Amino acid sequence: MRLSRFFLPLLKENPAEAQIVSHRxxxxxxxxxxxxxxxxxxxxxxxxVLKKIEKIVEEEMARAGSIQLLMPTLQLADLWRESGxxxxxxxxxxxxxxxxxxxxxYGPTNEEMITEIFRGTVRSYxxxxxNLFHIQWKFRDEQRPRFGxxxxxxxxxKDAYSFDVDEAAARKSYNRMFTAYLNIFSRLxxxxxxxxxxxxxxxxxxxxxxxxxxxxxxxxxxxxxxxxNMPAPGNDVDWDNLEHIFEGRTALYAATEEMHxxxxxxxxxxxxxxxxxxGIEVGHIFYFGEKYSKPxxxxxxxxxxxxxxxxxxxxxxVSRLLGAIIEASHDEAGIIWPESVAPFDVAIINLRQGDxxxxxxxxxxxxxxxxxxxxxxxxxxxxxxxxxxxxxxLIGVPWQLIIGPKGLADGQVELKNRATxxxxxxxxxxxxxxxx
Ligand code: ATP
Ligand code: MG
Ligand code: MG
Ligand code: MG
Numbered sequence: 501m502r503l504s505r506f507f508l509p510l511l512k513e514n515p516a517e518a519q520i521v522s523h524r525x526x527x528x529x530x531x532x533x534x535x536x537x538x539x540x541x542x543x544x545x546x547x548x549v550l551k552k553i554e555k556i557v558e559e560e561m562a563r564a565g566s567i568q569l570l571m572p573t574l575q576l577a578d579l580w581r582e583s584g585x586x587x588x589x590x591x592x593x594x595x596x597x598x599x600x601x602x603x604x605x606y607g608p609t610n611e612e613m614i615t616e617i618f619r620g621t622v623r624s625y626x627x628x629x630x631n632l633f634h635i636q637w638k639f640r641d642e643q644r645p646r647f648g649x650x651x652x653x654x655x656x657x658k659d660a661y662s663f664d665v666d667e668a669a670a671r672k673s674y675n676r677m678f679t680a681y682l683n684i685f686s687r688l689x690x691x692x693x694x695x696x697x698x699x700x701x702x703x704x705x706x707x708x709x710x711x712x713x714x715x716x717x718x719x720x721x722x723x724x725x726x727x728x729n730m731p732a733p734g735n736d737v738d739w740d741n742l743e744h745i746f747e748g749r750t751a752l753y754a755a756t757e758e759m760h761x762x763x764x765x766x767x768x769x770x771x772x773x774x775x776x777x778x779g780i781e782v783g784h785i786f787y788f789g790e791k792y793s794k795p796x797x798x799x800x801x802x803x804x805x806x807x808x809x810x811x812x813x814x815x816x817x818v819s820r821l822l823g824a825i826i827e828a829s830h831d832e833a834g835i836i837w838p839e840s841v842a843p844f845d846v847a848i849i850n851l852r853q854g855d856x857x858x859x860x861x862x863x864x865x866x867x868x869x870x871x872x873x874x875x876x877x878x879x880x881x882x883x884x885x886x887x888x889x890x891x892x893x894l895i896g897v898p899w900q901l902i903i904g905p906k907g908l909a910d911g912q913v914e915l916k917n918r919a920t921x922x923x924x925x926x927x928x929x930x931x932x933x934x935x936x
Contacts, residue, residue, distance in 0.1 A: 714827040719757055
């Protein structure tokens with residue numbers, strides 16, 4: 501992408517309405533634009549990152565055996581009356597009527613709908629276990645939408661739903677999602693800690709929130725320090741035997757405010773390992789058994805008669821993750837994207853646009869890196885060098901390839917790593933090879 505042909509409406513000033521750094525940076529870099537309270541348009545830079553996060557989530561869900569589908573955003577109120585949640589859900593639910601006065605709602609989550617799909621299509625216990633997921637916009641009429649995409653009203657969620665014959669099988673499904681989540685957040689460059697959590701309006705008895713520690717987090721959290729740096733399990737695991745991974749992560753104390761037991765915390769965690777901090781909830785998994793399958797009659801034929809299926813649901817806040825990643829990874833100059841989700845892999849900075857040699861070298865690098873499969877942003881405007889550096893630091897592209905007349909005279913270019921700030925002068929071809 502040539503910057504001169506891209507749509508990157510950077511803001512010069514810090515927007516006054518943004519209270520936290522991720523919101524500020526997302527507005528300044530032209531990633532999002534607020535259209536109404538808690539409702540954002542995703543501009544090209546933000547949309548690119550959103551798509552990259554989605555892709556990682558999709559890949560890891562597939563590895564864990566979950567199958568992708570897509571459910572609509574609008575749902576019938578009657579479906580929610582079957583579970584009893586239409587009345588219970590309260591003011592966060594956006595209720596709508598169509599032209600026939602039929603009551604509908606903009607989905608805040610999809611347990612009822614997936615249960616309806618399941619009961620209408622699956623007949624035999626032999627078709628279980630089944631795990632289905634989608635990535636779809638949700639609407640919750642939050643009382644205090646704030647912090648940009650962190651607490652939006654319209655937001656993108658990945659939600660998965662598992663169906664099993666009994667509790668033991670359902671726990672295996674739970675462990676699969678638990679493991680997949682550790683891998684997802686690790687690929688996003690995040691240190692997410694699973695914490696015992698309240699099940700809230702979704703109900704049930706087994707639940708973990710995945711929490712990123714950050715001062716701007718909205719919940720108070722408590723955990724053993726060793727949990728924070730535990731490496732992710734990776735994909736080389738036996739997906740049918742994950743109990744040890746679950747045990748390994750849950751043996752040490754970790755709880756959100758609602759579940760916190762201070763006496764236990766103090767007794768179980770040595771004083772120098774006690775972390776009490778703020779956290780951002782980026783994912784939440786539940787096992788809730790027959791909570792929906794029973795009232796909604798989601799049953800399969802078993803060897804000895806009818807079985808009411810055991811269900812779980814598993815959410816990831818895909819759009820919230822952009823904010824969480826920026827909260828975890830930025831400096832005074834701007835965003836520092838992990839390479840896995842950066843909007844571009846490399847930025848080419850032409851220090852003297854219009855200079856024949858510089859332009860030719862930049863064009864050559866642009867083509868070569870693109871052919872090597874890199875996502876390249878070529879800063880090809882005639883702004884001065886300082887402004888180009890500042891802009892590329894601000895949007896956080898992991899690598900900058902800096903090409904100027906002085907270096908080129910000796911066949912040299914500069915490579916800058918955004919995260920470390922390290923700059924390296926190398927021969928032109930070596931620079932290309934390193935970035936390819
Ligand atoms: P919160 O406690 O932040 O209100 P929640 O517990 O209500 O979140 P869940 O029902 O568990 O949310 O939904 C799954 C995931 O969706 C959450 O873990 C979070 O990452 C994301 N999410 C929930 N509400 C929002 C929102 N208003 N804006 C952006 N992401 C959200
Ligand atoms: Mg909520
Ligand atoms: Mg919550
Ligand atoms: Mg939650």
